[in-house]
Amino acid sequence: MVHELVVTARRALLPEGWQAVEIGVDDGTITALAPYGTGLQGRQTRELREGQVLLPGLVDTHVHVNEPGRTEWEGFASATRAAAAGGVTTIVDMPLNSIPPTVDPEALEIKQAAAAASAHVDVGFWGGAVPGNGEQLRPLHERGVFGFKCFLEDSGVEEFPPLEPAEMEADMAILAELGSMMIVHAEDHDTLAQAPGAQGRRYEDFLRSRPREAENVAIRAVIDAARRTGARAHILHLSSADALPEIRQARAEGVKLTVETCPHYLVLAAEEIGDGATTHKCCPPIREASNQHALWEGLREGLIDCVVSDHSPSTAELKLLDVGDFGAAWGGISSLQLGLPLVWSEAKARGLELEQVVGWMSSAPADLAGLSDKGRLAEGMSADMVIFSPEQSWSVEVDSLWHRNKVSAYDGRDLVGVVETTLLRGEQIDFETPRGRLISRVGAKPAGA
Structure with a gap:
């Protein structure tokens, strides 16, 4: 099978913990998880660099x-x-x-x-x-x-x-x-x-x-x-x-x-x-x-x-x-x-x-x-993923934030961890084309219900 997208990561946070995996994505959903090196085929591919991790x-x-x-x-x-x-x-x-x-x-x-x-x-x-x-x-x-x-x-x-x-x-x-x-x-x-x-x-x-x-x-x-x-x-x-x-x-x-x-x-x-x-x-x-x-x-x-x-x-x-x-x-x-x-x-x-x-x-x-298809990297879940560099240091500059009003309690604060790329249903968010959807409780199962 050729997937629409394959994401390959040496460190991905799955429900079972950190694993080296290849993730197949089709129609915005995670359809396959395979060990790193399996060789899943994709019309598009994305491989994480050294030092990057894949998060939900x-x-x-x-x-x-x-x-x-x-x-x-x-x-x-x-x-x-x-x-x-x-x-x-x-x-x-x-x-x-x-x-x-x-x-x-x-x-x-x-x-x-x-x-x-x-x-x-x-x-x-x-x-x-x-x-x-x-x-x-x-x-x-x-x-x-x-x-x-x-x-x-x-x-x-x-x-x-x-x-x-x-x-x-x-x-x-x-x-x-x-x-x-x-x-x-x-x-x-x-x-x-x-x-x-x-x-x-x-x-x-x-x-x-x-x-x-x-x-x-x-x-x-x-x-x-x-x-x-x-x-x-x-x-x-x-x-x-x-x-x-x-x-x-x-x-x-x-x-x-x-x-x-x-x-x-x-x-x-x-x-x-x-x-x-x-x-x-x-x-x-x-x-x-x-x-x-x-x-x-x-x-x-x-x-x-x-x-x-x-x-x-x-x-x-x-x-x-x-x-x-x-x-x-x-x-x-x-x-x-x-x-x-x-x-x-x-x-x-x-x-x-x-x-x-x-x-x-x-x-x-x-x-x-009760968002049963969100929050985890697993088969059947929405392919919402974050490429994160957990050891990279940086400092907050309030003028660089996307918030409409450039006011922050954290201006100038030194932090560690950089969000490199965010994928929504397998598509990279480009900050130009709105791809978000309206979601509702209907069909969701609340935790503890």
């Missing part, structure tokens, strides 16, 4: 694209180019900060139309759970959203208000019937209301305004609601490592709970953030180095399932870089293009292996969303 395409289930309505903040064209440059072949878009937010089927259709013509990687969508839209959850589910996001604290945009814990639980009861999932920005409103204000340039003051206890209290509320309703729940962007023991206990009880964290919590620490450095503002906040170490231990133990970007860009003006006021600046960090080298650089320094990092950033988020 990464899956990022936490991306704010912001189109339509706030396309000047990012947009599908720039976001998916950034994703591809970072080895991410699939993103799932958050229901905010676009206008309209994805809280009903009409808004979903508007967002799908915006993405369809300009996506360089595959794009799926989360729905939103906001006060009063409980009747929209089933129609959105039937149209293929991967689950529903809610906030327990102000989201930062008025068109996506937070839920009270009781309404979150009521919505979760609906989602349990549907077999869907609630993904939660877990910070407790009442706890934050009692914390000091965040005005001014001192990062220490901002950190005090978003205490760990706000996360801990909210996570307890999510666990209790999941326990009572039987719904699947997912904790977004875990920042407080204090919550890990309760997460461990909930899972031991059989609560359907998964957890993510983000590169900025694993790489950056409060002690290194200077006053006025609003590039580093996000909610929940980047905490101390000791907390960061505990998050890494949570990953090692498996209490934290995956690492995703929470790519939350804005215009440079909204970050108030000239003023440096942490209370007034937009909270969000752009890292969609940088996630793999960021996490790999830190993991390598901690003695962890690349296969662990790829698991957290590829197969685990694919499983979270």
Whole structure:
């Protein structure tokens, strides 16, 4: 048999581990895996160089694209180019900060139309759970959203208000019937209301305004609601490592709970953030180095399932870089293009292996969303592949990033690991021709369902 494409690698990360293989690709799907040297025939061939490894395409289930309505903040064209440059072949878009937010089927259709013509990687969508839209959850589910996001604290945009814990639980009861999932920005409103204000340039003051206890209290509320309703729940962007023991206990009880964290919590620490450095503002906040170490231990133990970007860009003006006021600046960090080298650089320094990092950033988020053909190099899977040079050093230059707004907490940071080439269904992403597809939950089997 002559395949459409054959990729040959002396080191490829398969589900069984590192192997020397030849991979046959037809119609965008991996159709053959053979030992290196077999001599698979292909109309096109690609052989990795010395020092390069072949990885499955990464899956990022936490991306704010912001189109339509706030396309000047990012947009599908720039976001998916950034994703591809970072080895991410699939993103799932958050229901905010676009206008309209994805809280009903009409808004979903508007967002799908915006993405369809300009996506360089595959794009799926989360729905939103906001006060009063409980009747929209089933129609959105039937149209293929991967689950529903809610906030327990102000989201930062008025068109996506937070839920009270009781309404979150009521919505979760609906989602349990549907077999869907609630993904939660877990910070407790009442706890934050009692914390000091965040005005001014001192990062220490901002950190005090978003205490760990706000996360801990909210996570307890999510666990209790999941326990009572039987719904699947997912904790977004875990920042407080204090919550890990309760997460461990909930899972031991059989609560359907998964957890993510983000590169900025694993790489950056409060002690290194200077006053006025609003590039580093996000909610929940980047905490101390000791907390960061505990998050890494949570990953090692498996209490934290995956690492995703929470790519939350804005215009440079909204970050108030000239003023440096942490209370007034937009909270969000752009890292969609940088996630793999960021996490790999830190993991390598901690003695962890690349296969662990790829698991957290590829197969685990694919499983979270139920993307049964993504996240692994195996027969029958989508031929989404990344050619990566894990030992190559480089420095971040913010002006070279594909993100629409050239603002980054990582400008000038020295990293190891370079994404050389990204293939979507066997085709090299060229950053000119959009080849991404719209994907949906329909037909997918969620992990743990």
